[in-house]
Amino acid sequence: MSVPKYKRIVLKLSGEALAGEKGFGLSPEIIKTVAAQVKDVTDLGVEVAVVVGGGNIWRGKIGSEMGMDRTTADYMGMLATVMNSLALQDALEKLGVETRVSSSIEMRQVAEPYIRRKAIRHLEKKRVVIFAAGTGNPYFSTDTTAALRAAEIEADVILMAKNNVDGVYSADPMKDKTAVKYTDLTYLEVISQGLEVMDSTASTLCMDNDIPLVVFSIMDNGNIKKAVLGEPIGTVVRRNG
Helix, strand or coil, rough: CCCCCCCCEEEECCCCHHHHHHHHCCCCCHHHHHHHHHHHCCCCCCCEEEEEECCCCCCHHHHHHHHCCCHHHHHHHHHHHHHHHHHHHHHHHHCCCCCCEEEECCCCCCCCCHHHHHHHHHCCCCCCEEEEEECCCCCCCCCHHHHHHHHHHCCCCEEEEEECCCEEEECCCCCCCCEEECCEEEHHHHHHHCCCCCCCHHHHHHHHHCCEEEECCCCCHHHEEEEECCCCCCCEEECCC
């Protein structure tokens, strides 16, 4: 059996990644595929925490542009992440993977309240923990949630699974055919060049806590396992080059 490079990971999934080609809602096929990939990683003995976005259902920014109060719009986005988390939990448990949804907003009928020590204990028992409802605060993205939770649970790496690109590029490769793909970057380069990897708050948090980031495509089956094994896929972002 291959030896994993990382013992404990945070897997960041965008909401759009769960929507498939439609770009909105949930794709049962995609959720099953992602769950199977996560199971492959847990079978290696890796402790897995997941942070899911909610952009396939609602984006706080859109609500704000409609004239909605930003705080209200962001809370609606947090609820969207809970829906995605429950869907992923169901898919994982159908594969026999024990899973807990840990919510930053208390809703005891559907998820546990987030308690750091409890989440770590679940991971030590080889349960997958899905962090839902963002940080529980408006104005913070799920990218920042991934960085914050990774620091709190002392994860070895954040694996950022994208649905439309296979790494970090100098520009949007869908719009600019001359865009260059990077294999290695530092967080300072990401921030100074304005590369759209994660927001600046999340990038700074990762840099300050020396948490490496691997950006790759979720569309290729087996990529999560490849990233965990340390195979050269996507783009690696570190504090130092």
